[in-house]
Amino acid sequence: MSNQENMSEATAEDMAVIPTSQHRVxxxxxxxxxxxxxxxxxxxxxxxxxxxxCSRTFVKSTSDNS
Structure with missing residues (x-):
């Protein structure tokens, strides 16, 4: 059961949304x-x-801080 918990944690981390100001990442x-x-x-x-x-999602940032 702990193996399944580890897999779900890794999946949630891998599917993170990452803001970027670049067109190519x-x-x-x-x-x-x-x-x-x-x-x-x-x-x-x-x-x-x-x-x-890894299913990480890169999204164009709308703020000037990135």
């Missing part, structure tokens, strides 16, 4: 042994893109 899944190969992703016309490896 890179993702490595967090790096280290649990990461994935570095990929470059381009935000679509809806100003977001989802990593095909």
């Amino acid at each position: 890179s993702c490595n899944g967090g790096g280290g042994a649990l990461g994935h190969p570095l990929v470059w992703l381009t935000l679509g016309t809806d100003d977001k893109v989802v990593c095909p490896y």
Whole structure:
């Protein structure tokens, strides 16, 4: 049962929404042994893109702080 809990925690973390001011972003899944190969992703016309490896979602930031 604890193995399933660990999987659900990792999934929730991996599916994080990451704000960006860039039109093109890179993702490595967090790096280290649990990461994935570095990929470059381009935000679509809806100003977001989802990593095909880890499902992290990159969203164009509307604030000037990022």
